[in-house]
Amino acid sequence: MTQIVGGSRHMLRQSKGEGVTVTMAEEEVNYASVVFKSNKNPPTQARKEEETVYDEVKGQRKTTEETADTNAGLLLDKKANNRRRPYQRLACCLGILYFILLLGIIAVIVIYHQSKITNLTTDVQNLTTRNQQLETQRKNLTEQIQDMKTNWNKLNVSRGQWSIDAYCPKTNNGRQCKACLNGWEPSRSNCYVYHNPDPPHRKTWEEAREECRGKGSDLVVVHSQEEKDELNKYSVGSSGTVGYWFGLRAEGGRWKWIDGSDLTESYWTPQPPPPADGQCVMSVQNVGWRSVNCTEKQRWICKMKALSV
Incomplete structure (x- = not known):
């Protein structure tokens, strides 16, 4: 088969x-x-x-x-x-770039925090220094306040003693108290003192007022005919353009006393129209009142209340 x-x-x-x-x-x-x-x-x-x-x-x-x-x-x-090889290369490149970017971000964060820490450290140091300065200033002010309190107490004692000596001067018979300070002229319930220095020592209206206030008084204010007569009486040796400052000046287009009251016509006749600010009034004995510039150098008269004894 x-x-x-x-x-x-x-x-x-x-x-x-x-x-x-x-x-x-x-x-x-x-x-x-x-x-x-x-x-x-x-x-x-x-x-x-x-x-x-x-x-x-x-x-x-x-x-x-x-x-x-x-x-x-x-x-x-x-x-x-x-086919996979290009993608693998791309993935590798992207991984490297990502790693570099991550390192850059970490570096920026570290630098930023270091800068913040440095700034905070500087701020702390500045605040510490400022605190020390303030503490030193506080100590100095505390010492100054203590010194001022001590001086104020001494001043009060000295001023009190001065007031006693001024109103009650010592004599052979002991102390004899008066209603006005030594050198002041009593008149009714007031005390007057006129200042008649040589021309180099005369003062403007503002300077004269400061001088009176430094003695516990002020420039003369007139609210009655009797006070006007007293002002004329103590305007000793004035004449012509030389007079005595008292407490009347132009303010806001009106004549005003230093106590804030307005001038009445009966005390100044004839009364000039209210001038612009910067004009003050002086007293000339046996002549009357005259308006002159407040910056002129003149004599002055102070007035204060008499002490009740």
Whole structure:
């Protein structure tokens, strides 16, 4: 008996004839083997030989397919690796850039915090220095206040003693108290003193008022005919353009006394119209009152209340 065996990728088709068996592939034949066997062999032995041949063909086909599949797989893996390589490079570059950026951010944060710490340290040092300066100033002011209190107490004692000596001067018979200070002229309930210095020591209206106030008095204010007569009486040695300042001046377009009251016409006749500010009034003995500039240097008269004794 003659047997033809063929191998393919899919399935085998067998055609039987008279003593010949042909096996063909449906799609294509890769290889074929022809084996001639004697009919004398037992059927069992023939079947074994057929199976052996078929197994060899099948093993060869399987090996070929596995080789082809392996080669195809390697080719696909190589192509896949070639396609993945640019992405891998890109990922590597992005990773490096990210790492550099992270380092830069960390460096900026560290520098920023170091700068803040430096500024805070400087502020603390400045505040400490300022606190020390303020503490020193506080100590100095405390000492000055203590000194002022001590001096004030001494001044009060001295002033009190001065007042006693001024109003009650010592004599051989002891102290004799008066209503006015020593050198002041008493008149009713008031005390007057006139200042008639040489021309270099005369004062403006403002300077004269400050001089009176420094002695606990003020420039003369007239609210009655008697006070006007007293003013004329103490305007000693005045004449022409030389007179004595008293407490009347132009203020806000009106004649005003230093106590805030307005001038009445009966005390100054004829009374000039209210001038602009900067004009003051002086007393000239036996002549009357005259308006002159407040900056002129003149004599002055002070007035204060008499002490009740």
